[in-house]
Amino acid sequence: MALRHAVLAVLLDGEYSGYQLAKIFDVSCSNFWYAVPQQLYAELTKLERAGLIAGRQVIQHDRPNKRLFTVTPAGLAELAAFAAVPSKPSSIREDLLVMVQAVDRLDPAPVIAQLEERAVIAAAKVELFDRMLRQLRGDLTEETFLRESDRIGPYLTCLRGRGFEQENREWCERVAALLRARAPVSR
Template structure:
């Protein structure tokens, strides 16, 4: 997947400035695609040049003017072509997993610490995603929102992000507990 597809998908909800797009990436899109704000601004310029988004300047009285962008028909066609293309399953590439794999031959104290840090970070992300999901669905319960709500794609990807973070947290905590028990058992010998 190219960054352009993630940007086009994020812009489907309406017109957004680069700043608004970056904020949306922080919570919603970051579950499946990471991009720095500067990368987003660069990508918006490319997409506009290619006719996949249209930008316009918004005059603001108390702030500097800003540019907002929306997806064009060509951008929508690009997203449809991307959606129709077969994609490969994702794979995990994580240095922490390599460290855990090496647990039988190394001092695991720093690995345990890193696992616990990752679990805490995942927990914080779960809380952010839960708040984001509540905000998206408003007064509707989840099933009603999924059936009739606006922005179901973003909601579903946030659900996937939450499930990923929950699984990651749970695995990190279990791996840390196992490694602690093994250290304890080794020390008692």
């Protein structure tokens, strides 16, 4: 019952179709959750049946029709109930970390390659998050925005995503350099 609340939380920002949600969950909002389209369509169906969101058909002539969804009062209540019960912390679950754990007993070359690649990906995500943050706060300073705006949730989760990726990048770079220095490999 977790994707459920993530979908509700995103739909607070406006009406979206399953397809639009899929894009949000794929690229931008990986700052707090990730899901593939199939999961989202299935979840939207369930949420609508439960009365937590309401969909309306939009007829389009230049492309296939779509259904836009909004959170109902019952949906908001569900979110409030969700926020009221203490949540359990979730830890990191990353294949790359498993590889590093075992790296002393393996050929380090492919692990180093993956670390370096991951550092680049993380750096790109940091930049993406920076752009999103700038866009969200407009021409206000961060301090002013966070004090005065009435929609800071997405900004705050984006900050967390940025911190995570920054930390990730630094670690990947450090570990890659270290492993390279220990066992010099070609390429």
